[in-house]
Amino acid sequence: MPKISECTSSIYSALVKKIAFVTGNANKLREVKAILSSGAHPIEIDSQSLDIPEVQGSTQEVAIAKCRMAAKLLQGPCITEDTALCFEAMNGLPGPYIKDFLAKLGHEGLNKMLDGFSTRAAWALCTFAYSAGPDSEPILFEGRTDGTLVPARGPAVFGWDPCFEPLGTGQTYAEMDPARKNSLSHRCKALEKLRAYLQSFPQE
Numbered sequence: 001m002p003k004i005s006e007c008t009s010s011i012y013s014a015l016v017k018k019i020a021f022v023t024g025n026a027n028k029l030r031e032v033k034a035i036l037s038s039g040a041h042p043i044e045i046d047s048q049s050l051d052i053p054e055v056q057g058s059t060q061e062v063a064i065a066k067c068r069m070a071a072k073l074l075q076g077p078c079i080t081e082d083t084a085l086c087f088e089a090m091n092g093l094p095g096p097y098i099k100d101f102l103a104k105l106g107h108e109g110l111n112k113m114l115d116g117f118s119t120r121a122a123w124a125l126c127t128f129a130y131s132a133g134p135d136s137e138p139i140l141f142e143g144r145t146d147g148t149l150v151p152a153r154g155p156a157v158f159g160w161d162p163c164f165e166p167l168g169t170g171q172t173y174a175e176m177d178p179a180r181k182n183s184l185s186h187r188c189k190a191l192e193k194l195r196a197y198l199q200s201f202p203q204e
């Protein structure tokens with residue numbers, strides 16, 4: 001006969017296995033899988049690549065609208081993620097609009113945006129949204145890493161990684177070993193909160 005802890009963990013895996021992570025970004029998916037598969041209670045992610053339209057608004061409004069739409073399309077539970085890069089000199093902009101700014105201006109252009117300002121301080125903000133299904137309001141889990149916007153250093157593999165240097169590290173995200181980035185990133189901080197929430201399911 002299985003022990004209670006074994007039953008709890010099998011209910012838990014059955015529940016979390018049904019949750020799809022909806023993203024069109026392969027780099028995000030790689031990091032999320034690496035972070036969630038480590039630790040005492042690994043979580044397996046079932047990924048879905050859907051192109052969900054993103055509304056304008058605060059990081060929270062963008063995240064909630066995207067997750068709502070994903071749950072409606074999938075007709076089931078899902079997780080979505082939005083990443084913002086915020087400049088202190090610009091009161092948090094480009095924020096959730098960083099994807100377009102990066103695509104149009106590149107790393108050099110992002111740096112030029114801050115020429116003439118007294119600070120190059122920036123923060124990376126990750127917002128995971130979990131929806132239990134199309135009729136449930138999404139719940140948000142945020143993680144923030146503070147740093148500086150710098151001229152690009154390191155391989156240009158993932159977004160703005162080459163021009164973001166977290167405080168006190170001396171390295172850009174792009175120069176870091178993936179495990180180092182995943183130990184201090186905006187994404188890992190948000191995922192720790194999401195993990196704790198998902199692990200509370202069997203007690204509900």
Ligand SMILES: O=P(O)(O)OP(=O)(O)OP(=O)(O)OC[C@H]1O[C@@H](n2cnc3c(O)ncnc32)[C@H](O)[C@@H]1O
Pocket residue numbers: 022023024025028050054081082083084098099100102158159160161173187
């Ligand atoms: O399908 P989704 O999950 O929305 O994927 P996306 O690529 O559209 O992602 P976002 O809407 O969250 O836009 C965030 C932008 O920031 C980039 N980005 C996200 N996380 C990053 C990270 O950890 N390091 C560097 N760039 C990142 C990403 O490539 C986008 O250009």
Ligand SMILES: [Mg+2]
Pocket residue numbers: 054099
């Ligand atoms: Mg997107």
